[in-house]
Amino acid sequence: MPELPEVETVRCGILPHCYQKLITDVKIYQHQLRWPIPVTLPKILVGQCILGVERRGKYILLQLERGTLLWHLGMSGVLRVFEQALPSQKHDHVDIFFGETLLRYRDVRRFGALLWHEGPDVSAHPLLASLGPEPLSEAFSSDYLYAILRSRQAPIKTILMNANIVVGVGNIYANEALFAAKVHPLKSGNKLTRAETIEVVRQVKAILTQAIILGGTTLKDFQNIQGKPGYFRQALFVYGRKNQPCLLCQEILLEVRLQGRSTVFCPHCQKA
DNA sequence: AAATCTCCCTGTAGGC
């Protein structure tokens, strides 16, 4: 399940294969993703050169000559590069060819999306326009978050996962960052002290940075473009460890559901 | 305005 570190790993992986390459063919095997892929997309893309491979939150942005491709990997999306054409298999949905080289999108659960934005200024796209700052940028500061928390009584974990407040923090890293910051995930945003806010911001940045270095977290679905797993999984303290002892204090970790998401915490280390 | 709920999808795991 790609979160920001996984998406960044994929972006860096495809970059050398895509950058300044000419799109020679596009094959779509399955149009029905989160939003339907327009049937005209191949016609739009073929003949354009890739001028940039960027990322905004969990969107990979392929900047072409006449606009931008927005690519979201959803839960189970995988982008891989092959040096020659090969038959598509079940759950392979899109192939983009650069001559012999092939960029293939596979997505078992089809929560991903592939959208075309005509013209410059992709940041004006409705899906990007209201996104919060990048978590690893200076804009995501404790001052910024603390100001937002004044008017929020939702659980801090829900707030961290709100892309309009900060992008790229999904369920795994929200759980892990709050454990590392020793803040209870159910604590109301406006109840966090300034010191707690500073620590939450610090830990979000630290954990995302470490995960990027390790190539992302592999649970079931994530692979980098070579098809290799990430190595962050062994660094997980709470995610997926319900009813197991806390690695710091041996207390049994508890789970609650928040917005339908599994939320695991240590009742001893993370005080409400 | 903010918070919560619903839905999209399919492979996997657990119960019987």
Place this chain on the structure above:
DNA sequence: TGCCTACAGGGAGATT
């Protein structure tokens, strides 16, 4: 062994 159900989750959009 095989069938059935619950569950996993990003996030937009609807609803409260």
